[in-house]
Amino acid sequence: MLKTASSVVVARTHGLYDRLASFEGAPLDRQARVAALDRFFSTRSGRERPGRYWRVDLEGIAPAVECVDASFGTVRIVNPNARVVACDLSTAASAHADLFAQVFGATGVAQSKFGALATAFAHLGAFVYVSADVAAAEPVMVTYDAPDGTAIFPYTLVLAERGARVTVIERCDGGNAFACGVSEIVTNEGADVTFATVQQLGSEGRAVFTRRAAPGRDATVTWADAQLGAVLAACDISTAVTNPGTHAGVTALFFPNARQHVDVVSTIDHLVGDSTSETLVKSAAVDAGQARYLGNIRIAPHAQGSDASLRDDALLLSPDAHVDSVPALEIGANDVKAFHGATVGALDAEQIFYMTTRGIERDAAERMIALGFFEPAIARFPTEALRERIRAALAAKLS
Amino acid sequence: MTEPGLRIADLHCSVAGNEILKGIDLTVESGRVHALMGPNGSGKSTLAFALTGHPHYDVTKGSARLDGEDLLALAPDKRARAGLFLSFQYPAAIPGIKVANFLHAARQAVRPGELAPAKFRALLLEKMDTLGMDPSFMGRYLNDGFSGGEKKRLEMLQLAVIAPKYAILDETDSGLDVDALKDVCDSLNALRASEEGRSTGFLIITHYPRILQYVIPDVVHVMIDGRIAKTGGRDLAHRIEEQGYDAIREEVAAIA
Numbered sequence: 001m002l003k004t005a006s007s008v009v010v011a012r013t014h015g016l017y018d019r020l021a022s023f024e025g026a027p028l029d030r031q032a033r034v035a036a037l038d039r040f041f042s043t044r045s046g047r048e049r050p051g052r053y054w055r056v057d058l059e060g061i062a063p064a065v066e067c068v069d070a071s072f073g074t075v076r077i078v079n080p081n082a083r084v085v086a087c088d089l090s091t092a093a094s095a096h097a098d099l100f101a102q103v104f105g106a107t108g109v110a111q112s113k114f115g116a117l118a119t120a121f122a123h124l125g126a127f128v129y130v131s132a133d134v135a136a137a138e139p140v141m142v143t144y145d146a147p148d149g150t151a152i153f154p155y156t157l158v159l160a161e162r163g164a165r166v167t168v169i170e171r172c173d174g175g176n177a178f179a180c181g182v183s184e185i186v187t188n189e190g191a192d193v194t195f196a197t198v199q200q201l202g203s204e205g206r207a208v209f210t211r212r213a214a215p216g217r218d219a220t221v222t223w224a225d226a227q228l229g230a231v232l233a234a235c236d237i238s239t240a241v242t243n244p245g246t247h248a249g250v251t252a253l254f255f256p257n258a259r260q261h262v263d264v265v266s267t268i269d270h271l272v273g274d275s276t277s278e279t280l281v282k283s284a285a286v287d288a289g290q291a292r293y294l295g296n297i298r299i300a301p302h303a304q305g306s307d308a309s310l311r312d313d314a315l316l317l318s319p320d321a322h323v324d325s326v327p328a329l330e331i332g333a334n335d336v337k338a339f340h341g342a343t344v345g346a347l348d349a350e351q352i353f354y355m356t357t358r359g360i361e362r363d364a365a366e367r368m369i370a371l372g373f374f375e376p377a378i379a380r381f382p383t384e385a386l387r388e389r390i391r392a393a394l395a396a397k398l399s
Numbered sequence: 400m401t402e403p404g405l406r407i408a409d410l411h412c413s414v415a416g417n418e419i420l421k422g423i424d425l426t427v428e429s430g431r432v433h434a435l436m437g438p439n440g441s442g443k444s445t446l447a448f449a450l451t452g453h454p455h456y457d458v459t460k461g462s463a464r465l466d467g468e469d470l471l472a473l474a475p476d477k478r479a480r481a482g483l484f485l486s487f488q489y490p491a492a493i494p495g496i497k498v499a500n501f502l503h504a505a506r507q508a509v510r511p512g513e514l515a516p517a518k519f520r521a522l523l524l525e526k527m528d529t530l531g532m533d534p535s536f537m538g539r540y541l542n543d544g545f546s547g548g549e550k551k552r553l554e555m556l557q558l559a560v561i562a563p564k565y566a567i568l569d570e571t572d573s574g575l576d577v578d579a580l581k582d583v584c585d586s587l588n589a590l591r592a593s594e595e596g597r598s599t600g601f602l603i604i605t606h607y608p609r610i611l612q613y614v615i616p617d618v619v620h621v622m623i624d625g626r627i628a629k630t631g632g633r634d635l636a637h638r639i640e641e642q643g644y645d646a647i648r649e650e651v652a653a654i655a
Contacts, residue, residue: 353454355501357451357475357485359476359479361476368500368504375496
């Protein structure tokens with residue numbers, strides 16, 4: 001067989017190709033699904049050089065073949081806003097075909113390894129559309145549920161027209177399941193989208209999320225991601241700033257305990273100037289939990305007037321816990337502001353002493369300090385109910 | 400037979416191998432105000448940390464009893480629950496813990512189950528008003544981004560809310576402007592006049608006599624080089640104001 005230098009031949013013998021059978025039809029035809037699966041097998045994750053203690057290779061992550069079926073998993077969409085469209089993927093692809101086409105795959109998410117996998121099996125999902133100048137008063141809630149032993153590919157899409165405002169809360173709940181999900185946000189001029197995600201799979205689950213945003217001119221896109229469940233959780237969040245006046249926000253929090261691994265990458269690409277971004281990451285690790293965070297801030301050579309900040313703090317709560325925190329700032333322009341601050345450390349002895357002098361037991365003081373450490377990040381998640389859910393999950397890891 | 404009072408006897412304390420306290424004898428009685436004065440570096444703050452159980456302060460000799468209970472055998476939280484309170488000169492900032500939640504946890508720890516949440520809130524607002532603190536303080540993170548004056552007010556608020564048996568105030572007056580000092584002293588005097596706080600014994604550490612114009616001490620001690628060099632009435636504070644610590648130092652040296 002002849003092979004050109006740039007092509008990779010995929011044998012298509014893997015059992016996952018057979019599983020495409022149950023995924024026929026909208027939003028993708030078989031050919032496109034096969035192509036996406038080809039890309040999954042032929043693309044590197046870009047995360048193949050883990051830290052020296054890292055025990056998991058992201059390259060090898062794939063669902064067990066027998067766990068993949070279009071009938072697995074559910075999505076519940078709650079949209080209290082009369083003027084906001086929120087529906088499942090097949091409804092979106094048929095009833096809102098033109099709008100759907102503007103966002104599905106528009107961020108290039110399928111170019112990434114796990115974005116390609118989620119695309120190949122795109123079926124379970126939600127589409128949120130906000131027309132021009134509509135401000136959604138209430139968050140749209142999208143809740144995925146993956147029962148034990150299933151693989152799901154949750155795909156959430158948000159399209160916000162000029163001046164639209166919306167908050168979307170995506171939860172991924174379930175048992176010891178495999179979830180490979182995608183989020184895509186596309187906005188027009190001056191839109192404001194907050195997308196908050198909380199992953200709480202069972203303690204033997206695996207979760208891999210790829211999230212991409214393409215904000216319009218003067219638009220704001222704010223991600224808030226909490227990876228709480230699963231034994232392996234990987235999340236890759238990226239916003240491409242291609243229009244001036246954009247504000248890109250990222251908040252990420254994670255707290256591996258027991259034998260959990262969490263791997264988070266955030267990327268802000270300032271491809272044009274006069275744009276701002278703010279990244280806040282709070283992580284802790286306890287027991288043999290380990291986490292890796294890679295924070296990319298890239299400011300292109302012509303992107304003058306970019307203003308980017310990246311703050312990441314990690315708390316190590318036991319001797320076997322690890323957090324690798326790697327900020328990566330590539331600044332190509334000279335008239336920019338770029339701030340970076342990072343800390344990694346144990347609990348502060350003076351803080352503990354101070355609290356104990358108020359009669360608070362040492363264990364309780366340590367818990368309060370550790371949970372308090374996350375508060376600046378928790379505060380950036382929408383709704384008190386969601387914040388309480390996150391607090392409860394973090395507290396459970398400490399008990 | 401337990402002897403009431405915060406009784407410190409022949410207390411020696413070292414920090415990183417250096418002996419700072421060289422035999423302190425001092426008793427603070429319930430409801431009384433003792434001032435502990437002395438120049439910088441004389442060991443006043445070391446006494447405060449030794450009594451509250453800071454892990455870096457090694458008590459090498461002597462005893463400290465609170466109404467008969469052996470403080471030195473207790474962990475810091477148990478010392479607090481026994482009735483000891485320290486107002487820190489430099490309190491720790493703890494982002495993420497709200498003032499209201501912290502105060503509630505502290506009050507519950509020291510005086511468990513006494514106040515319903517609504518009553519606790521009312522108590523807080525009343526004490527904050529005395530201290531000239533805006534109610535918005537309750538929602539702020541503990542000492543996080545606080546000015547020096549705000550930190551001291553918050554220490555006084557904790558003191559008022561906990562109403563301990565014995566309170567050590569470590570240079571609470573330092574860095575305060577006159578208005579802030581007056582608020583702090585109003586709060587102290589309000590506590591001393593209250594049902595909960597009338598039996599609180601105070602050890603007020605300061606190197607300026609200023610605070611003692613508002614909170615009148617019953618006894619004044621002067622600490623020099625890790626020892627109580629002189630003990631007297633409130634006139635001793637006036638003398639220090641006029642003559643400085645050198646006069647005391649020379650007097651003590653002459654006797655020795």
